[in-house]
Amino acid sequence: MRLFISIFMIYLGFQLLSANAVEDFSVIDKPNDNGGAIVVSWKEMVAETEKNFFYQIMIAEQEDGPFYPLEKMAYPLKGKGFEVKGYNKEGEESTLVVPNKTYFVKMKVLNGDKSETTVSESEIISVTTKGNFFAFNKLNSFLILIFLTVVIMCFIVYAQRNPHKLFVRRIAGLDAMEDALGRATEMGRSALFVHGLRSVSEIPTIAAINILGKIAKKIAEFDATLRVSNWDPIVQQVSQETVKEAHIEAGRPDTYKSENIFFAAGDQFSYAAAVEGIMVREKPATIFYFGYFYAESLLLSETGAHTGAIQIAGSDAFTQIPFFITTCDYTLIGEELYAASAYLSREPKLLGGLKGQDVGKMAIILILILGTLFTTLGWQGFSKLFWPS
Amino acid sequence: MGMQMKFDLKKLFNLDRRIIYLLIFLSILIPFLVEFDLPIKANKDVKNIFNKIEDVAKNKGHQGSILLSFDFDNASKAELEPMARSLLAHAFKNNLRVIAMGHWPNGVELAKSILNDLAREFKKEYGEDWVYLGYRPGVSILIINMGKDFKSAFQTDAFGKNTKELAATKNIKTINDIDYVISLSAGSGGIEDWVVYGRSKYHFELGGACTAVMAADFYPFLQSGQLNGLIGGLAGAAQYETLLGRPAEAVSGMRPQSIAHIVLIFFILFGNFCYLIDRFYLSKRS
Amino acid sequence: MNFLKKTLPLILAFVSGWLAITLEYIPHQNSEATMASLTKGLIIIGAITAFMGIYGLFSLHYLKIKRRSEGWGYSTLVIAGFMIMTAFGIYNNGAFMFQPQVEAGGISWIYEYIFNPCQATMFSILAFFIASAAYRTFRAKSLEAGILLVAAIIVMFGKVPIAGLVSEHIPEVAQWLLDYPNMAVKRAIFFGVALGGISTALRIIFGIERSYLGGE
Numbered sequence: 001m002r003l004f005i006s007i008f009m010i011y012l013g014f015q016l017l018s019a020n021a022v023e024d025f026s027v028i029d030k031p032n033d034n035g036g037a038i039v040v041s042w043k044e045m046v047a048e049t050e051k052n053f054f055y056q057i058m059i060a061e062q063e064d065g066p067f068y069p070l071e072k073m074a075y076p077l078k079g080k081g082f083e084v085k086g087y088n089k090e091g092e093e094s095t096l097v098v099p100n101k102t103y104f105v106k107m108k109v110l111n112g113d114k115s116e117t118t119v120s121e122s123e124i125i126s127v128t129t130k131g132n133f134f135a136f137n138k139l140n141s142f143l144i145l146i147f148l149t150v151v152i153m154c155f156i157v158y159a160q161r162n163p164h165k166l167f168v169r170r171i172a173g174l175d176a177m178e179d180a181l182g183r184a185t186e187m188g189r190s191a192l193f194v195h196g197l198r199s200v201s202e203i204p205t206i207a208a209i210n211i212l213g214k215i216a217k218k219i220a221e222f223d224a225t226l227r228v229s230n231w232d233p234i235v236q237q238v239s240q241e242t243v244k245e246a247h248i249e250a251g252r253p254d255t256y257k258s259e260n261i262f263f264a265a266g267d268q269f270s271y272a273a274a275v276e277g278i279m280v281r282e283k284p285a286t287i288f289y290f291g292y293f294y295a296e297s298l299l300l301s302e303t304g305a306h307t308g309a310i311q312i313a314g315s316d317a318f319t320q321i322p323f324f325i326t327t328c329d330y331t332l333i334g335e336e337l338y339a340a341s342a343y344l345s346r347e348p349k350l351l352g353g354l355k356g357q358d359v360g361k362m363a364i365i366l367i368l369i370l371g372t373l374f375t376t377l378g379w380q381g382f383s384k385l386f387w388p389s
Numbered sequence: 390m391g392m393q394m395k396f397d398l399k400k401l402f403n404l405d406r407r408i409i410y411l412l413i414f415l416s417i418l419i420p421f422l423v424e425f426d427l428p429i430k431a432n433k434d435v436k437n438i439f440n441k442i443e444d445v446a447k448n449k450g451h452q453g454s455i456l457l458s459f460d461f462d463n464a465s466k467a468e469l470e471p472m473a474r475s476l477l478a479h480a481f482k483n484n485l486r487v488i489a490m491g492h493w494p495n496g497v498e499l500a501k502s503i504l505n506d507l508a509r510e511f512k513k514e515y516g517e518d519w520v521y522l523g524y525r526p527g528v529s530i531l532i533i534n535m536g537k538d539f540k541s542a543f544q545t546d547a548f549g550k551n552t553k554e555l556a557a558t559k560n561i562k563t564i565n566d567i568d569y570v571i572s573l574s575a576g577s578g579g580i581e582d583w584v585v586y587g588r589s590k591y592h593f594e595l596g597g598a599c600t601a602v603m604a605a606d607f608y609p610f611l612q613s614g615q616l617n618g619l620i621g622g623l624a625g626a627a628q629y630e631t632l633l634g635r636p637a638e639a640v641s642g643m644r645p646q647s648i649a650h651i652v653l654i655f656f657i658l659f660g661n662f663c664y665l666i667d668r669f670y671l672s673k674r675s
Numbered sequence: 676m677n678f679l680k681k682t683l684p685l686i687l688a689f690v691s692g693w694l695a696i697t698l699e700y701i702p703h704q705n706s707e708a709t710m711a712s713l714t715k716g717l718i719i720i721g722a723i724t725a726f727m728g729i730y731g732l733f734s735l736h737y738l739k740i741k742r743r744s745e746g747w748g749y750s751t752l753v754i755a756g757f758m759i760m761t762a763f764g765i766y767n768n769g770a771f772m773f774q775p776q777v778e779a780g781g782i783s784w785i786y787e788y789i790f791n792p793c794q795a796t797m798f799s800i801l802a803f804f805i806a807s808a809a810y811r812t813f814r815a816k817s818l819e820a821g822i823l824l825v826a827a828i829i830v831m832f833g834k835v836p837i838a839g840l841v842s843e844h845i846p847e848v849a850q851w852l853l854d855y856p857n858m859a860v861k862r863a864i865f866f867g868v869a870l871g872g873i874s875t876a877l878r879i880i881f882g883i884e885r886s887y888l889g890g891e
Contacts, residue, residue: 019677024734032704034703034707071452085562085565086566092471098703134700134701138699138700148870148873156881197576201717203876230728234724234728237724245888258736259738263735263736265726269793269797273793277749281745294576295465295602298804298808299797299800299801319602334868334871335864335871356874357870364866375770404810414830427837430839430846432850464797467798495794498783527718530711530715533711537707605853606861608853608857609858611823646835647836649802650831650837651837652806656806657809668866
């Protein structure tokens, strides 16, 4: 009887062990990365009994160890694609996985009770990390970038060759710009250009500087005064240079005054307070807001509205656009801000860029319609082509 | 008679803005002084953040850590401080480790005072239970660095202590070793940067807390799953306080906010009423 | 001179523009290191230009005081504020400038009792401005404006708990408006902005857009 029980127990042990063996264990260098991670996968265990087990990945720098344990993972757990970026050596600080190094990895299944004895252990797999030269997981975005670049460049070239075939819809805010500047000149008051709150490396700021160049040229021609408030010293420097060049181009270098392009404050609400102060004291006839704005948008434009100035705003800040619409005479919404420079200069190659943009937009609309259609019909494959991975 | 009425309506139509300011002021002040209860029901986005912290606590216990990024300053303190307090209280109550930092240099003092208050209340030890890393410049590059090598991004904490020696940060190799990241954001250098440079590159769990005016900006991130939850404005903060069973500033702030919204709605309706009457008389005359 | 002012910036824009795009698709550690150096370079340039900003600020206010222009008194406040803050920063509550900033003394006091209330005041003014702007401009002048008006009222009412006292469906409708119609508009604007951004970036990289250099 005792023998029978012993055999049964051994059989049960085997059963338990084989049920908890680590199957399909694989270790690979993480693809499309800088060589700083390893990906560990194993077959997900689903047996009811395994609720009482832990899984633990062990990593070593030499094949014969020592193996350093990673955090214990409780059941149920996804067995695919566990990323190892570092480990803790005993008594030492944490260590990162580095490129061009060989690591040895195994996996243990531990008993869930207090004893934490090893139930089973996988084979040891070695892996050498390396950095990759192309992120294939970003292939879709790369191809879209190439497509849009080619389309936009083609239209720029086309526009240069056929300058009269371009139609650009009216943008009321930009048409009103000249009148607004003329008004400032007639009233003998200044115009104020308020920059948004982003740095010079951001596209809305660059677009604002482009518009500033056009406004400054008109101002120089009209012999009026333009004041430009800045939140960022680099934007201030670039704006000074832009306005100076515009004055030179208009043949009025003598009327350029560097102190008119000033740094108001480096803090959001200090900036708002400084600019509002200027509005109230100097009562500019025309105020322009171009760039990316935050909560200060309404503070500025409402104060400007009270002073009776003509206000033209342009921003791609989604949450601030309603505030500009309610308080300004004209508002350029989103991409109109980027189109303004091309629209004002009427230069064919700049307008060609706008046309290219429209074709890009058509392509996006088409993809959206097809994606919605296919997904509704139960096939996600098309949508997945455009998913980030 | 008609002309007289029209004249009066014109006057009403061009209501002096100081009257509007006064009524808004009173609609905020009086509900602060008079107490009454309002039903506060948490929405799914707030619940998601609450549940995530509960999950981390359940699965990891004291080994679980959350990172709070104080990306705001005093200007938006009224909305974001109650959120920060509730999140900290939730984490401390569940014995989670808290790592705090911030992308806004002007928010450092504020963050320190909030952290100190809550740590004192829950009797938490600095270094063991919580760490404040302070401000580092760079926003995007800082987040990328945290994803690559946490210790090189923050060699020391805000008080000059080595992060390799503090129990709460000792074992953090990259940001992926932190169980949950929440950005309390009031503008540039906040949730959007965490999504673009952090979540998209390193795939950690990210939650957001922001001012009410910004909340609409982040809904696409919620739908795409790049943010697992969002606490928006004082209303969101009040919902979190209610879930936590710790009603404080935000819950009491719901009274003035509710009344101010109603006053605002009244003004808009009244303005439209005047406008329609005006148009009616105009069309009648012509 | 023309080379330094026109040609060189255009070459720099072309090279650094393409470099940044290319590095985005190369995950290799060397590419990451290059990207990190470029970004650090930007931070360093930013730090240097902070001095230029301070210089600009000072010269503007100095000129105002010198010419006794309107509101010159405010300019003295700007300069005095800057000087006082710098002096307390250097003094550092007795520990002086080569020690980390201590958490007491003049800077902390000014920060807590002057800067904080000023900032909070500016933000609070928004509540009043929103009310006055909404009253003046939110009119149902057309069918579209009428629909917007109704939606705005539902969202404004539905987002505060008092709506729950009237009907529990109002917050749900408000959330639906935010989740669907609002999101659709946001995405539409976002697509346009993204494409406009790409187009502007390409125009700058290829030197087609030169307004930022002052010329056509």
